[in-house]
Amino acid sequence: MTNASVREFKMPDVGEGLTEAEILKWYVQPGDTVTDGQVVCEVETAKAAVELPIPYDGVVRSLHFPEGTTVDVGTSIIAVEVAGGAAPAQEAAPAAPAPAAEPEQPAEQPAARQPVLVGYGVATSSTRRRPRKQAQDPAARQAASAVQSELNGHGAAPAAPATPPAAPAAPVAPAAPAQRPLAKPPVRKLAKDLGVDLATVTPTGPDGVVTREDVHAAVAAAQAPQQTAPAAQPAAPAVPAPADRPAAPASYDSGRETRIPVKGVRKATAAAMVGSAFTAPHVTEFVTVDVTRTMKLVEELKQDKEFAGLRVNPLLLIAKALLVAIRRNPDINASWDEAAQEIVVKHYVNLGIAAATPRGLIVPNIKDAHAKTLPELAASLGELVSTAREGKTSPSAMQGGTVTITNVGVFGVDTGTPILNPGESAILAVGAIKPQPWVHKGKVKPRQVTTLALSFDHRLVDGELGSKVLADVAAILEQPKRLITWA
Numbered sequence: 001m002t003n004a005s006v007r008e009f010k011m012p013d014v015g016e017g018l019t020e021a022e023i024l025k026w027y028v029q030p031g032d033t034v035t036d037g038q039v040v041c042e043v044e045t046a047k048a049a050v051e052l053p054i055p056y057d058g059v060v061r062s063l064h065f066p067e068g069t070t071v072d073v074g075t076s077i078i079a080v081e082v083a084g085g086a087a088p089a090q091e092a093a094p095a096a097p098a099p100a101a102e103p104e105q106p107a108e109q110p111a112a113r114q115p116v117l118v119g120y121g122v123a124t125s126s127t128r129r130r131p132r133k134q135a136q137d138p139a140a141r142q143a144a145s146a147v148q149s150e151l152n153g154h155g156a157a158p159a160a161p162a163t164p165p166a167a168p169a170a171p172v173a174p175a176a177p178a179q180r181p182l183a184k185p186p187v188r189k190l191a192k193d194l195g196v197d198l199a200t201v202t203p204t205g206p207d208g209v210v211t212r213e214d215v216h217a218a219v220a221a222a223q224a225p226q227q228t229a230p231a232a233q234p235a236a237p238a239v240p241a242p243a244d245r246p247a248a249p250a251s252y253d254s255g256r257e258t259r260i261p262v263k264g265v266r267k268a269t270a271a272a273m274v275g276s277a278f279t280a281p282h283v284t285e286f287v288t289v290d291v292t293r294t295m296k297l298v299e300e301l302k303q304d305k306e307f308a309g310l311r312v313n314p315l316l317l318i319a320k321a322l323l324v325a326i327r328r329n330p331d332i333n334a335s336w337d338e339a340a341q342e343i344v345v346k347h348y349v350n351l352g353i354a355a356a357t358p359r360g361l362i363v364p365n366i367k368d369a370h371a372k373t374l375p376e377l378a379a380s381l382g383e384l385v386s387t388a389r390e391g392k393t394s395p396s397a398m399q400g401g402t403v404t405i406t407n408v409g410v411f412g413v414d415t416g417t418p419i420l421n422p423g424e425s426a427i428l429a430v431g432a433i434k435p436q437p438w439v440h441k442g443k444v445k446p447r448q449v450t451t452l453a454l455s456f457d458h459r460l461v462d463g464e465l466g467s468k469v470l471a472d473v474a475a476i477l478e479q480p481k482r483l484i485t486w487a
Helices: 086-095 098-112 123-127 129-135 138-153 166-172 185-194 212-228 240-244 264-277 292-302 314-328 374-389 463-478
Strands: 004-010 020-026 039-044 049-053 058-063 070-072 076-083 282-290 334-337 342-345 351-353 355-357 360-362 403-407 426-430 434-440 443-457
Touching (some): 039 076, 264 360, 292 314, 292 443, 314 351, 314 374, 314 403, 314 426, 314 463, 351 374, 426 463, 443 463
Parallel strands (some): 351 403, 403 426
Antiparallel strands (some): 004 076, 020 039, 020 070, 039 049, 282 443, 334 342, 426 443, 434 443
16 A cells, blocks of 8 residues: 555543543454444444444554453554555554554553543653653652662763662662552552552563452462461462462363353442442332223334334333323432432433343433423333343443343342432332232232332432322323323
């Protein structure tokens, strides 16, 4: 290719504030021709699997990471040879100095954890901070100068400055910052909380990065000698981590156990649920309701021409019932702003629907669900479910939710005590709909019955408000005509 240059495509922030993503699959290989907008790979973030299109035409020169690698946002993942002039060449220039800048990576690492815009690397912002530290410390400059003169003189210089032997000795320490252990901010905080010196931890992450597992392994290794042989092996603590870390995998029987790395959607879900459970004081209320009339209405709507081709099921009417209940009790649709010490009441409803996928539980939401007609709500529900099953839910579809429904009844479960989605004040769990004996018009008859459970944040939703919302949902499902009279 004549007059060609190489352009580096960096891992973009495909969500809001994401710092890394795992490369799930490459759709191209070196030598393949790509065009502007062509999908070159699929990545998994903490929120969803996303396909990445290349923004220019050219020929793939190299793939920088194999499938299964977690890459920081702003890191180049693929090089493409394009036909062009000086402008593309300038963009490729930052890729060349990368190997030279690699020894300084420990100082760059903290800056790389901040959200990075597409097309901007992380090296330049971090390298600007290095000279600033030297400029603020004259003693450090003098020490560095002394070290340089010592290196240039190959040992001759130390003989002259006989009085300040401590000064040359101290500058030798700058070698330590150059070897500062690589670790992400959350890992550093974990190590600090557990009292672990990262310098003593053996890293197993890419490029020598210390992971959370490494820190926990170091803690376990340090505790093991105390529990097993405190007196017999006093010298063992000198090398606890390297010596004992293989011992943990030794007890792992691959024939009887399977270990699955926690990452992607599962990791994000776990963190969100733990944060929600220990931040918002949860209260859950239950109600058992006769939904026989609702089930009859579902069958009638399936025959209605206006719902032709649409997904009509009990969840549709339950969602509509919740939307009506929120309109009657708008304070339930709110969030708690801890920083401002305010309750934020939302005048719109982005209705989240919990969906189980092969990658874990995700909660995409229907934007402005409160403004949709029943057929429009049915269409949105159908699209949401099919997209989730295909694993194509976008991160934006899972952001901004205000209230959620989780349908555990599809698994034959009667009900549950759901945990709130972070940033939301209520979540409704729907149990299985089963025929049960029920007192109807003074007689015991078989009726279609289900149990609803509403969890809410007790900081902003008291028992009265939560009870009113749950009672309204139940009343609508028992008498669906209230969808008209209360609308």
